[in-house]
Amino acid sequence: MKISRRNLLAAAGVAPLATRLATATAAAPAAGGPRTAVTTLNGRSLPFVVKEGVKEFHLVAGEIEHEFAPGTKIRAWGYNGSTPGPTIEAVEGDRVRILVTNNLPEHTSIHWHGILLPNGMDGVGGLTQPHIEPGETWAYEFTLRQHGTHMYHPHADEVVQLANGMMGLFIVHPRDPSIGAVDRDFAFLLHNWAVHPGTWRPDPSVMTEFDLWTFNSRVFPAIEPLVVRRGQRVRIRVGNLSMHEHPIHLHGYRLDITGGDGGRWPRAAWRTEVTEIVGVGQMRDIEFTADEPGDWALHCHKPHHTMNAMGHGIPNSVGVDTSEVDERLRAMLPGYMSTGRNGMAEHVEHTAMGHMPGPENTLPMMGGEGPFGNLEMGGMFTVVKVRDRLPDGYADPGWYQHPPGTQARRVETPAEDRK
Numbered sequence: 001m002k003i004s005r006r007n008l009l010a011a012a013g014v015a016p017l018a019t020r021l022a023t024a025t026a027a028a029p030a031a032g033g034p035r036t037a038v039t040t041l042n043g044r045s046l047p048f049v050v051k052e053g054v055k056e057f058h059l060v061a062g063e064i065e066h067e068f069a070p071g072t073k074i075r076a077w078g079y080n081g082s083t084p085g086p087t088i089e090a091v092e093g094d095r096v097r098i099l100v101t102n103n104l105p106e107h108t109s110i111h112w113h114g115i116l117l118p119n120g121m122d123g124v125g126g127l128t129q130p131h132i133e134p135g136e137t138w139a140y141e142f143t144l145r146q147h148g149t150h151m152y153h154p155h156a157d158e159v160v161q162l163a164n165g166m167m168g169l170f171i172v173h174p175r176d177p178s179i180g181a182v183d184r185d186f187a188f189l190l191h192n193w194a195v196h197p198g199t200w201r202p203d204p205s206v207m208t209e210f211d212l213w214t215f216n217s218r219v220f221p222a223i224e225p226l227v228v229r230r231g232q233r234v235r236i237r238v239g240n241l242s243m244h245e246h247p248i249h250l251h252g253y254r255l256d257i258t259g260g261d262g263g264r265w266p267r268a269a270w271r272t273e274v275t276e277i278v279g280v281g282q283m284r285d286i287e288f289t290a291d292e293p294g295d296w297a298l299h300c301h302k303p304h305h306t307m308n309a310m311g312h313g314i315p316n317s318v319g320v321d322t323s324e325v326d327e328r329l330r331a332m333l334p335g336y337m338s339t340g341r342n343g344m345a346e347h348v349e350h351t352a353m354g355h356m357p358g359p360e361n362t363l364p365m366m367g368g369e370g371p372f373g374n375l376e377m378g379g380m381f382t383v384v385k386v387r388d389r390l391p392d393g394y395a396d397p398g399w400y401q402h403p404p405g406t407q408a409r410r411v412e413t414p415a416e417d418r419k
């Protein structure tokens with residue numbers, strides 16, 4: 001059979017666009033064919049119904065209880081009960097209708113970030129439409145003219161609504177499923193939160209000094225691992241709706257950067273990196289072939305972004321024994337701490353919990369028990385788990401068992417180096 005786009009579509013069970021629009025039924029799969037569905041870390045994709053050829057989605061904005069990791073819950077704002085809201089997945093060429101109901105205490109609007117559409121569907125409150133008042137439902141309808149990794153978020157009282165967690169992913173698959181085909185397709189959004197230790201509401205007045213740094217509104221160790229079978233082609237889609245840029249770093253592989261805000265890049269425009277900076281308001285598609293098994297760290301490379309409940313402006317006591325002073329100050333100032341005499345790792349050793357005792361509803365700064373001790377990581381950190389065999393599908397396979405002779409080992413310190 002001649003390999004043409006039409007034949008590929010037919011082989012994939014995908015009818016030509018016109019036919020699909022005319023005959024689409026509610027049974028149509030989320031991605032419109034044998035495409036790999038997106039795995040939203042700690043999340044899900046939004047179901048839809050097809051009405052006369054239009055895929056109809058429904059987002060409901062409202063206040064929710066959100067847990068960053070066991071130990072810290074807040075009152076957040078999100079969509080359909082979560083932050084981020086569910087991922088919208090559709091196919092290039094689809095006609096979509098997205099109903100947005102506002103159950104927030106104030107007005108909102110919703111902007112489809114990166115999507116090509118008529119101006120009146122752009123969702124900028126006051127510019128392209130009146131705001132969506134509490135209790136109202138508005139409909140957005142447009143035809144998807146592109147493919148790529150995109151986002152949605154309010155364009156109304158953004159300082160408060162983004163600080164409270166209102167955001168989501170909007171992923172448009174290519175009409176031709178052979179374009180950018182992968183075996184595993186992960187997605188997450190980067191965000192920052194000012195939840196001061198011991199409080200339950202994000203502080204929208206904070207501009208730079210945040211306490212929590214998240215992948216899909218979770219912190220390590222509560223971020224799901226990315227589970228992959230050895231040899232699979234993997235894509236990680238990252239969008240950034242935080243106030244900082246984040247250098248996202250994966251250990252163990254050279255990464256192909258294959259797409260950005262404008263969609264998939266031609267092959268000649270790909271870059272080879274091990275760290276990719278994802279700027280504010282940007283999206284990046286990162287791909288690699290998982291040919292080396294193991295537990296590979298995936299994290300933001302800014303050290304403060306892999307900590308939780310990070311105190312700012314704390315006294316630098318590295319090299320100074322302040323333990324007695326710290327104890328006396330803590331009696332007057334609950335939660336007071338300094339950096340520690342030998343570095344901050346000593347705070348991990350101080351308590352079985354792996355942190356200095358903080359106020360209620362405050363996570364350990366550096367948590368996450370690994371197979372060889374505390375990882376001393378929090379925030380924007382998780383693990384890509386690559387295995388030869390995955391007997392339970394893509395369930396967490398546990399920690400990697402290193403084959404003999406493939407792991408660093410303790411050796412005798414040479415006599416001349418002993419102190």
Ligand SMILES: [Cu+2]
Pocket residue numbers: 213244245246247300301302305380
């Ligand atoms: Cu970062």
